[in-house]
Structure formats: structure tokens, C-alpha cells
Amino acid sequence: MRSILFTILVGLVGAAALHILIILAVPYFTGNDAYTRIADLGEPLRFYPLPNTAASRGGLINDDPGMRVGACAFSVGEAPVRLYAPAGVPFWSVGVFDSSANEVFSMNDRTAVAGALDVVVATPIQLNAIRKALPAALAQSILVEMPVDDGYAVLRTFVPTATMDEAARAFLGNAGCEAIDESTIE
Missing domain, CATH: 1.20.5 (Single alpha-helices involved in coiled-coils or other helix-helix interfaces)
Structure with missing residues (x-):
């Protein structure tokens, strides 16, 4: 006992x-979660390329030498966000995550229209407004419903050879992560 x-x-x-x-x-x-670390890279609504070295801002690195990676923090609380990048690299993929690091959406160049990234991330109410009066500029965009206001996107592109590195860096440099003016939708 x-x-x-x-x-x-x-x-x-x-x-x-x-x-x-x-x-x-x-x-x-x-404060050590992925969303906070990406938000700490700088201003929101901008893709920041992740370096291949360990001494990066926010401690985020790209540890795959065959890939170039960019990350963008955003909030759809005030307005929908459009993620875009031109075609022209051998492979790219994008993942959209909520602030708790749950994947909301992912796609790659094989499933995109003409190989270009064009995604609109919005709340359910914002998506209804977009669908009711679909502007011509968003006619080819893929619409993604975001369950919470804050999130981030990770854009990756493949660099098969050293000669493709410049094209991959240009691809990330031309990628956009910006709020959509809702007055153009209504």
C-alpha cells in the first residue's frame, strides 16, 4: 500500500x-514561429529572398543550393492580396500558409495558367465581392480563401545549373505580393 x-x-x-x-x-x-520570423524580415507585402548562409535576418535560410526561395508576410484583413510572378524559370512552386503555419494552398508552374503565378488570397467575404464583379485583371487569377487574416507565402524556384541562377534570382525579384485596391473590385 x-x-x-x-x-x-x-x-x-x-x-x-x-x-x-x-x-x-x-x-x-x-515569437519563434515561421510567421513571426518572416514578418521580421521587413515590411509586409514584399517577397524577401532567403540567403543560403546561416547569418540571415530572422534566422531564416535557404538550405537547398538547388533552389532559390522568397517569403512574403501579408494580411487580408483590410484587402485581398495578389501574388504574382512571370513565367520563365524551369520550375517554381508557391505555398500559402496561415499564421499558424497551416498550409492553405499550394501550386506550381505546371498547374498555372501559361506557367505564370497569379493567385488572389482573400477572406470569404472578399472572395464573394470579387466573384460578383470579377475585374478583367483578375479573370485568370486563382482565388484562394484564407481562413484567418494573417499569413505568409513561400515562393520557390529550381536552379538546375549555375547558369540558371541569375534567371531564378530575377524571377524572385520580379515576384509580387501586394494588396488589391478593393475599390477596383466593387
Whole structure:
């Protein structure tokens, strides 16, 4: 009987210690999520290329030498956001994530119209407004519903040879992540 009570007491003390440790560790992990790190790269609504070195802003790096990567933080709370980039690289892919790092949407150049990136990310209400009065400029755009206001996009392009590196960097440099003026939609 005494050993059972001792086991229960040790279990309760261990559980209490674990809970205290978790509570004390939460501030350490707060602000280290992907969304916060991407938002810390600079102004929102701009693709920032991620360097291949460990000494980058926000601690984000591109650790694949065969890829070039750009990231853009955005909010659809005030207006929809359009992600775009021209065709012209052997391969690209984009992933749209909410602020909790849940993937909302992804696609690549093989599923895009004419190989170009053209995606509109918006809240359900904003999407309804866009669909009711679809402007000609958004006729070929892929419409993506964002479940929360804040999110980020990660745009990747493949660099099969060193001679393609300049084209990949130009592709990321010409990529856009910008708010859509809602007055042009209504």
C-alpha cells in the first residue's frame, strides 16, 4: 500500500514539475514561429529572398543550393492580396500558409495558367465581392480563401545549373505580393 502511495506522490510531483517547466518555456518559444520570423524580415507585402548562409535576418535560410526561395508576410484583413510572378524559370512552386503555419494552398508552374503565378488570397467575404464583379485583371487569377487574416507565402524556384541562377534570382525579384485596391473590385 505504501509503495502505491509513493508512486502516486512521485507521479503528481513529476506532473507538477513538468507543467511548471512548460509554462516557463512558453515565452522562449513565443515569437519563434515561421510567421513571426518572416514578418521580421521587413515590411509586409514584399517577397524577401532567403540567403543560403546561416547569418540571415530572422534566422531564416535557404538550405537547398538547388533552389532559390522568397517569403512574403501579408494580411487580408483590410484587402485581398495578389501574388504574382512571370513565367520563365524551369520550375517554381508557391505555398500559402496561415499564421499558424497551416498550409492553405499550394501550386506550381505546371498547374498555372501559361506557367505564370497569379493567385488572389482573400477572406470569404472578399472572395464573394470579387466573384460578383470579377475585374478583367483578375479573370485568370486563382482565388484562394484564407481562413484567418494573417499569413505568409513561400515562393520557390529550381536552379538546375549555375547558369540558371541569375534567371531564378530575377524571377524572385520580379515576384509580387501586394494588396488589391478593393475599390477596383466593387
